Amino acid sequence: MTTKPIIEIDPYEKTWMRISLGLLVVFIIMVGVAGxxxxxxLPASETRVNPQTVATDPNSPWSNPGLRELAPGKYEVYILAQIWLFNPREITVPVGSTVTFYVTSKDVQHGFKIQDTNINMQIIPGYVSTLTHVFDKPGEYPYICTEYCGSGHAAMFGKIIVEP
Amino acid sequence: MPKKQPEEPFEPKGTIVVMAIFVVTLIVLWGSVYYILISRGVTL
Structure with a gap:
Protein backbone atom coordinates (compact mmCIF):
# COMPACT_ATOMS: atom_id res chain seq x y z
CA MET A 1 0.00 0.00 0.00
CA THR A 2 1.31 3.41 -0.96
CA THR A 3 0.50 6.61 0.78
CA LYS A 4 0.31 9.97 -0.91
CA PRO A 5 3.05 12.31 0.21
CA ILE A 6 1.69 15.19 2.19
CA ILE A 7 2.89 18.52 0.88
CA GLU A 8 2.67 21.15 3.50
CA ILE A 9 2.79 24.68 2.22
CA ASP A 10 3.61 27.35 4.71
CA PRO A 11 0.95 30.09 5.04
CA TYR A 12 3.57 32.70 4.06
CA GLU A 13 4.31 30.79 0.86
CA LYS A 14 0.59 30.54 0.11
CA THR A 15 0.22 34.29 0.56
CA TRP A 16 3.20 34.92 -1.72
CA MET A 17 1.76 32.62 -4.40
CA ARG A 18 -1.59 34.42 -4.20
CA ILE A 19 0.09 37.83 -4.56
CA SER A 20 2.19 36.64 -7.53
CA LEU A 21 -0.82 35.13 -9.27
CA GLY A 22 -2.90 38.24 -8.54
CA LEU A 23 -0.24 40.53 -10.03
CA LEU A 24 0.03 38.35 -13.12
CA VAL A 25 -3.74 38.46 -13.63
CA VAL A 26 -3.87 42.26 -13.14
CA PHE A 27 -0.98 42.80 -15.60
CA ILE A 28 -2.59 40.54 -18.23
CA ILE A 29 -5.91 42.39 -17.82
CA MET A 30 -4.13 45.76 -18.26
CA VAL A 31 -2.44 44.53 -21.46
CA GLY A 32 -5.84 43.32 -22.65
CA VAL A 33 -7.40 46.71 -21.88
CA ALA A 34 -4.65 48.48 -23.87
CA GLY A 35 -5.01 46.12 -26.83
CA LEU A 42 1.20 46.43 -33.18
CA PRO A 43 3.12 47.22 -36.37
CA ALA A 44 1.58 45.33 -39.25
CA SER A 45 3.23 44.08 -42.43
CA GLU A 46 0.18 44.10 -44.67
CA THR A 47 1.85 44.38 -48.03
CA ARG A 48 4.90 42.90 -49.67
CA VAL A 49 6.98 44.80 -52.19
CA ASN A 50 9.99 44.09 -54.34
CA PRO A 51 12.89 45.95 -52.65
CA GLN A 52 14.84 46.06 -55.93
CA THR A 53 12.13 48.03 -57.76
CA VAL A 54 10.22 49.72 -54.90
CA ALA A 55 12.08 53.00 -55.38
CA THR A 56 11.99 53.03 -59.19
CA ASP A 57 8.70 51.44 -60.22
CA PRO A 58 6.39 54.34 -61.23
CA ASN A 59 3.42 52.46 -59.75
CA SER A 60 5.13 52.23 -56.38
CA PRO A 61 4.23 55.03 -53.91
CA TRP A 62 7.85 54.87 -52.66
CA SER A 63 9.12 56.05 -56.07
CA ASN A 64 7.81 59.42 -54.90
CA PRO A 65 7.86 59.15 -51.10
CA GLY A 66 6.29 61.81 -48.92
CA LEU A 67 3.10 63.09 -47.39
CA ARG A 68 -0.34 62.69 -48.96
CA GLU A 69 -3.42 64.41 -47.64
CA LEU A 70 -6.41 62.08 -47.77
CA ALA A 71 -8.88 64.44 -46.10
CA PRO A 72 -8.62 67.47 -43.81
CA GLY A 73 -6.61 66.30 -40.81
CA LYS A 74 -5.99 62.85 -42.26
CA TYR A 75 -2.67 61.99 -43.90
CA GLU A 76 -0.58 59.09 -45.03
CA VAL A 77 3.19 59.14 -45.36
CA TYR A 78 5.27 56.85 -47.56
CA ILE A 79 8.79 56.67 -46.19
CA LEU A 80 11.65 54.89 -47.92
CA ALA A 81 14.49 53.77 -45.68
CA GLN A 82 17.88 53.20 -47.23
CA ILE A 83 21.48 53.39 -46.16
CA TRP A 84 21.75 55.93 -44.53
CA LEU A 85 18.75 58.15 -44.78
CA PHE A 86 15.01 58.31 -44.59
CA ASN A 87 13.23 59.78 -47.59
CA PRO A 88 11.64 62.21 -46.75
CA ARG A 89 13.73 63.58 -43.89
CA GLU A 90 11.17 66.15 -42.82
CA ILE A 91 7.38 66.02 -42.65
CA THR A 92 5.07 68.85 -41.61
CA VAL A 93 1.49 68.32 -40.48
CA PRO A 94 -0.99 70.47 -38.52
CA VAL A 95 -1.78 69.62 -34.91
CA GLY A 96 -4.54 67.04 -34.44
CA SER A 97 -3.58 65.19 -37.62
CA THR A 98 -4.06 61.46 -37.96
CA VAL A 99 -1.03 60.15 -39.83
CA THR A 100 -0.57 56.63 -41.18
CA PHE A 101 3.02 55.62 -41.85
CA TYR A 102 3.94 53.17 -44.60
CA VAL A 103 7.64 52.45 -44.29
CA THR A 104 9.76 50.04 -46.27
CA SER A 105 13.45 49.50 -47.02
CA LYS A 106 15.14 49.06 -50.35
CA ASP A 107 18.37 47.59 -49.05
CA VAL A 108 19.01 46.29 -45.51
CA GLN A 109 17.01 46.01 -42.30
CA HIS A 110 16.33 49.31 -40.57
CA GLY A 111 14.26 50.51 -37.62
CA PHE A 112 11.81 53.40 -37.42
CA LYS A 113 11.06 55.00 -34.08
CA ILE A 114 9.34 58.34 -33.54
CA GLN A 115 10.27 59.97 -30.24
CA ASP A 116 7.47 60.58 -27.72
CA THR A 117 5.07 58.31 -29.55
CA ASN A 118 4.45 54.57 -29.55
CA ILE A 119 5.55 54.25 -33.18
CA ASN A 120 8.46 51.80 -33.21
CA MET A 121 8.78 49.41 -36.13
CA GLN A 122 11.23 47.05 -37.74
CA ILE A 123 11.73 47.92 -41.41
CA ILE A 124 12.52 44.81 -43.37
CA PRO A 125 13.28 44.86 -47.12
CA GLY A 126 10.31 43.49 -49.04
CA TYR A 127 7.77 44.29 -46.32
CA VAL A 128 5.74 47.39 -45.56
CA SER A 129 5.44 48.31 -41.87
CA THR A 130 2.34 50.30 -41.00
CA LEU A 131 1.10 52.19 -37.95
CA THR A 132 -1.15 55.21 -37.37
CA HIS A 133 -0.68 57.96 -34.78
CA VAL A 134 -2.64 61.08 -33.88
CA PHE A 135 -0.36 64.09 -33.32
CA ASP A 136 -2.37 66.10 -30.82
CA LYS A 137 0.51 68.19 -29.40
CA PRO A 138 2.48 70.70 -31.48
CA GLY A 139 6.25 70.38 -31.63
CA GLU A 140 9.03 68.44 -33.28
CA TYR A 141 9.07 64.66 -33.23
CA PRO A 142 12.42 63.26 -34.36
CA TYR A 143 12.47 59.82 -35.94
CA ILE A 144 15.53 57.62 -35.92
CA CYS A 145 16.79 54.30 -37.21
CA THR A 146 16.92 51.84 -34.31
CA GLU A 147 18.61 48.99 -36.15
CA TYR A 148 22.36 49.21 -36.70
CA CYS A 149 22.65 49.35 -40.49
CA GLY A 150 26.26 50.32 -41.12
CA SER A 151 28.79 53.08 -40.64
CA GLY A 152 26.29 55.88 -41.37
CA HIS A 153 23.62 54.54 -39.04
CA ALA A 154 23.95 57.42 -36.58
CA ALA A 155 23.15 59.93 -39.35
CA MET A 156 19.90 58.18 -40.25
CA PHE A 157 17.18 60.36 -38.77
CA GLY A 158 14.47 62.84 -39.67
CA LYS A 159 11.74 64.84 -37.99
CA ILE A 160 8.03 65.47 -38.02
CA ILE A 161 7.00 69.05 -37.42
CA VAL A 162 3.54 69.39 -35.91
CA GLU A 163 2.39 72.96 -36.40
CA PRO A 164 -0.08 74.59 -34.03
CA MET B 1 16.11 11.98 28.01
CA PRO B 2 16.77 15.56 26.88
CA LYS B 3 14.09 18.06 27.57
CA LYS B 4 12.27 19.19 24.38
CA GLN B 5 12.81 22.86 23.57
CA PRO B 6 9.68 24.95 22.85
CA GLU B 7 9.35 25.73 19.14
CA GLU B 8 10.42 29.18 18.11
CA PRO B 9 7.57 31.16 16.49
CA PHE B 10 8.09 31.40 12.72
CA GLU B 11 7.81 35.08 11.87
CA PRO B 12 10.24 35.97 9.04
CA LYS B 13 9.76 39.72 9.35
CA GLY B 14 12.91 40.63 7.39
CA THR B 15 11.90 38.42 4.47
CA ILE B 16 8.41 39.89 4.46
CA VAL B 17 9.83 43.41 4.30
CA VAL B 18 12.17 42.45 1.44
CA MET B 19 9.33 40.79 -0.47
CA ALA B 20 7.04 43.77 0.15
CA ILE B 21 9.70 46.12 -1.27
CA PHE B 22 10.05 43.77 -4.26
CA VAL B 23 6.28 43.75 -4.91
CA VAL B 24 5.96 47.53 -4.59
CA THR B 25 8.97 48.06 -6.91
CA LEU B 26 7.48 45.66 -9.46
CA ILE B 27 4.11 47.45 -9.38
CA VAL B 28 5.69 50.92 -9.62
CA LEU B 29 8.00 49.99 -12.52
CA TRP B 30 5.27 48.15 -14.42
CA GLY B 31 2.76 50.90 -13.72
CA SER B 32 5.13 53.67 -14.87
CA VAL B 33 5.82 51.89 -18.18
CA TYR B 34 2.08 51.37 -18.65
CA TYR B 35 1.44 55.05 -17.90
CA ILE B 36 4.07 56.09 -20.49
CA LEU B 37 2.44 53.79 -23.04
CA ILE B 38 -1.01 55.27 -22.42
CA SER B 39 0.18 58.90 -22.28
CA ARG B 40 1.98 58.64 -25.64
CA GLY B 41 -1.29 57.96 -27.39
CA VAL B 42 -2.88 55.08 -29.17
CA THR B 43 -1.27 53.47 -32.23
CA LEU B 44 -4.04 52.54 -34.62
Whole structure:
Protein backbone atom coordinates (compact mmCIF):
# COMPACT_ATOMS: atom_id res chain seq x y z
CA MET A 1 0.00 0.00 0.00
CA THR A 2 1.31 3.41 -0.96
CA THR A 3 0.50 6.61 0.78
CA LYS A 4 0.31 9.97 -0.91
CA PRO A 5 3.05 12.31 0.21
CA ILE A 6 1.69 15.19 2.19
CA ILE A 7 2.89 18.52 0.88
CA GLU A 8 2.67 21.15 3.50
CA ILE A 9 2.79 24.68 2.22
CA ASP A 10 3.61 27.35 4.71
CA PRO A 11 0.95 30.09 5.04
CA TYR A 12 3.57 32.70 4.06
CA GLU A 13 4.31 30.79 0.86
CA LYS A 14 0.59 30.54 0.11
CA THR A 15 0.22 34.29 0.56
CA TRP A 16 3.20 34.92 -1.72
CA MET A 17 1.76 32.62 -4.40
CA ARG A 18 -1.59 34.42 -4.20
CA ILE A 19 0.09 37.83 -4.56
CA SER A 20 2.19 36.64 -7.53
CA LEU A 21 -0.82 35.13 -9.27
CA GLY A 22 -2.90 38.24 -8.54
CA LEU A 23 -0.24 40.53 -10.03
CA LEU A 24 0.03 38.35 -13.12
CA VAL A 25 -3.74 38.46 -13.63
CA VAL A 26 -3.87 42.26 -13.14
CA PHE A 27 -0.98 42.80 -15.60
CA ILE A 28 -2.59 40.54 -18.23
CA ILE A 29 -5.91 42.39 -17.82
CA MET A 30 -4.13 45.76 -18.26
CA VAL A 31 -2.44 44.53 -21.46
CA GLY A 32 -5.84 43.32 -22.65
CA VAL A 33 -7.40 46.71 -21.88
CA ALA A 34 -4.65 48.48 -23.87
CA GLY A 35 -5.01 46.12 -26.83
CA UNK A 36 -8.77 45.63 -27.04
CA UNK A 37 -10.50 48.48 -25.17
CA UNK A 38 -8.10 51.33 -25.99
CA UNK A 39 -7.23 49.93 -29.42
CA UNK A 40 -3.42 49.82 -29.35
CA UNK A 41 -2.12 48.09 -32.47
CA LEU A 42 1.20 46.43 -33.18
CA PRO A 43 3.12 47.22 -36.37
CA ALA A 44 1.58 45.33 -39.25
CA SER A 45 3.23 44.08 -42.43
CA GLU A 46 0.18 44.10 -44.67
CA THR A 47 1.85 44.38 -48.03
CA ARG A 48 4.90 42.90 -49.67
CA VAL A 49 6.98 44.80 -52.19
CA ASN A 50 9.99 44.09 -54.34
CA PRO A 51 12.89 45.95 -52.65
CA GLN A 52 14.84 46.06 -55.93
CA THR A 53 12.13 48.03 -57.76
CA VAL A 54 10.22 49.72 -54.90
CA ALA A 55 12.08 53.00 -55.38
CA THR A 56 11.99 53.03 -59.19
CA ASP A 57 8.70 51.44 -60.22
CA PRO A 58 6.39 54.34 -61.23
CA ASN A 59 3.42 52.46 -59.75
CA SER A 60 5.13 52.23 -56.38
CA PRO A 61 4.23 55.03 -53.91
CA TRP A 62 7.85 54.87 -52.66
CA SER A 63 9.12 56.05 -56.07
CA ASN A 64 7.81 59.42 -54.90
CA PRO A 65 7.86 59.15 -51.10
CA GLY A 66 6.29 61.81 -48.92
CA LEU A 67 3.10 63.09 -47.39
CA ARG A 68 -0.34 62.69 -48.96
CA GLU A 69 -3.42 64.41 -47.64
CA LEU A 70 -6.41 62.08 -47.77
CA ALA A 71 -8.88 64.44 -46.10
CA PRO A 72 -8.62 67.47 -43.81
CA GLY A 73 -6.61 66.30 -40.81
CA LYS A 74 -5.99 62.85 -42.26
CA TYR A 75 -2.67 61.99 -43.90
CA GLU A 76 -0.58 59.09 -45.03
CA VAL A 77 3.19 59.14 -45.36
CA TYR A 78 5.27 56.85 -47.56
CA ILE A 79 8.79 56.67 -46.19
CA LEU A 80 11.65 54.89 -47.92
CA ALA A 81 14.49 53.77 -45.68
CA GLN A 82 17.88 53.20 -47.23
CA ILE A 83 21.48 53.39 -46.16
CA TRP A 84 21.75 55.93 -44.53
CA LEU A 85 18.75 58.15 -44.78
CA PHE A 86 15.01 58.31 -44.59
CA ASN A 87 13.23 59.78 -47.59
CA PRO A 88 11.64 62.21 -46.75
CA ARG A 89 13.73 63.58 -43.89
CA GLU A 90 11.17 66.15 -42.82
CA ILE A 91 7.38 66.02 -42.65
CA THR A 92 5.07 68.85 -41.61
CA VAL A 93 1.49 68.32 -40.48
CA PRO A 94 -0.99 70.47 -38.52
CA VAL A 95 -1.78 69.62 -34.91
CA GLY A 96 -4.54 67.04 -34.44
CA SER A 97 -3.58 65.19 -37.62
CA THR A 98 -4.06 61.46 -37.96
CA VAL A 99 -1.03 60.15 -39.83
CA THR A 100 -0.57 56.63 -41.18
CA PHE A 101 3.02 55.62 -41.85
CA TYR A 102 3.94 53.17 -44.60
CA VAL A 103 7.64 52.45 -44.29
CA THR A 104 9.76 50.04 -46.27
CA SER A 105 13.45 49.50 -47.02
CA LYS A 106 15.14 49.06 -50.35
CA ASP A 107 18.37 47.59 -49.05
CA VAL A 108 19.01 46.29 -45.51
CA GLN A 109 17.01 46.01 -42.30
CA HIS A 110 16.33 49.31 -40.57
CA GLY A 111 14.26 50.51 -37.62
CA PHE A 112 11.81 53.40 -37.42
CA LYS A 113 11.06 55.00 -34.08
CA ILE A 114 9.34 58.34 -33.54
CA GLN A 115 10.27 59.97 -30.24
CA ASP A 116 7.47 60.58 -27.72
CA THR A 117 5.07 58.31 -29.55
CA ASN A 118 4.45 54.57 -29.55
CA ILE A 119 5.55 54.25 -33.18
CA ASN A 120 8.46 51.80 -33.21
CA MET A 121 8.78 49.41 -36.13
CA GLN A 122 11.23 47.05 -37.74
CA ILE A 123 11.73 47.92 -41.41
CA ILE A 124 12.52 44.81 -43.37
CA PRO A 125 13.28 44.86 -47.12
CA GLY A 126 10.31 43.49 -49.04
CA TYR A 127 7.77 44.29 -46.32
CA VAL A 128 5.74 47.39 -45.56
CA SER A 129 5.44 48.31 -41.87
CA THR A 130 2.34 50.30 -41.00
CA LEU A 131 1.10 52.19 -37.95
CA THR A 132 -1.15 55.21 -37.37
CA HIS A 133 -0.68 57.96 -34.78
CA VAL A 134 -2.64 61.08 -33.88
CA PHE A 135 -0.36 64.09 -33.32
CA ASP A 136 -2.37 66.10 -30.82
CA LYS A 137 0.51 68.19 -29.40
CA PRO A 138 2.48 70.70 -31.48
CA GLY A 139 6.25 70.38 -31.63
CA GLU A 140 9.03 68.44 -33.28
CA TYR A 141 9.07 64.66 -33.23
CA PRO A 142 12.42 63.26 -34.36
CA TYR A 143 12.47 59.82 -35.94
CA ILE A 144 15.53 57.62 -35.92
CA CYS A 145 16.79 54.30 -37.21
CA THR A 146 16.92 51.84 -34.31
CA GLU A 147 18.61 48.99 -36.15
CA TYR A 148 22.36 49.21 -36.70
CA CYS A 149 22.65 49.35 -40.49
CA GLY A 150 26.26 50.32 -41.12
CA SER A 151 28.79 53.08 -40.64
CA GLY A 152 26.29 55.88 -41.37
CA HIS A 153 23.62 54.54 -39.04
CA ALA A 154 23.95 57.42 -36.58
CA ALA A 155 23.15 59.93 -39.35
CA MET A 156 19.90 58.18 -40.25
CA PHE A 157 17.18 60.36 -38.77
CA GLY A 158 14.47 62.84 -39.67
CA LYS A 159 11.74 64.84 -37.99
CA ILE A 160 8.03 65.47 -38.02
CA ILE A 161 7.00 69.05 -37.42
CA VAL A 162 3.54 69.39 -35.91
CA GLU A 163 2.39 72.96 -36.40
CA PRO A 164 -0.08 74.59 -34.03
CA MET B 1 16.11 11.98 28.01
CA PRO B 2 16.77 15.56 26.88
CA LYS B 3 14.09 18.06 27.57
CA LYS B 4 12.27 19.19 24.38
CA GLN B 5 12.81 22.86 23.57
CA PRO B 6 9.68 24.95 22.85
CA GLU B 7 9.35 25.73 19.14
CA GLU B 8 10.42 29.18 18.11
CA PRO B 9 7.57 31.16 16.49
CA PHE B 10 8.09 31.40 12.72
CA GLU B 11 7.81 35.08 11.87
CA PRO B 12 10.24 35.97 9.04
CA LYS B 13 9.76 39.72 9.35
CA GLY B 14 12.91 40.63 7.39
CA THR B 15 11.90 38.42 4.47
CA ILE B 16 8.41 39.89 4.46
CA VAL B 17 9.83 43.41 4.30
CA VAL B 18 12.17 42.45 1.44
CA MET B 19 9.33 40.79 -0.47
CA ALA B 20 7.04 43.77 0.15
CA ILE B 21 9.70 46.12 -1.27
CA PHE B 22 10.05 43.77 -4.26
CA VAL B 23 6.28 43.75 -4.91
CA VAL B 24 5.96 47.53 -4.59
CA THR B 25 8.97 48.06 -6.91
CA LEU B 26 7.48 45.66 -9.46
CA ILE B 27 4.11 47.45 -9.38
CA VAL B 28 5.69 50.92 -9.62
CA LEU B 29 8.00 49.99 -12.52
CA TRP B 30 5.27 48.15 -14.42
CA GLY B 31 2.76 50.90 -13.72
CA SER B 32 5.13 53.67 -14.87
CA VAL B 33 5.82 51.89 -18.18
CA TYR B 34 2.08 51.37 -18.65
CA TYR B 35 1.44 55.05 -17.90
CA ILE B 36 4.07 56.09 -20.49
CA LEU B 37 2.44 53.79 -23.04
CA ILE B 38 -1.01 55.27 -22.42
CA SER B 39 0.18 58.90 -22.28
CA ARG B 40 1.98 58.64 -25.64
CA GLY B 41 -1.29 57.96 -27.39
CA VAL B 42 -2.88 55.08 -29.17
CA THR B 43 -1.27 53.47 -32.23
CA LEU B 44 -4.04 52.54 -34.62
Missing amino acids: YALGFQ
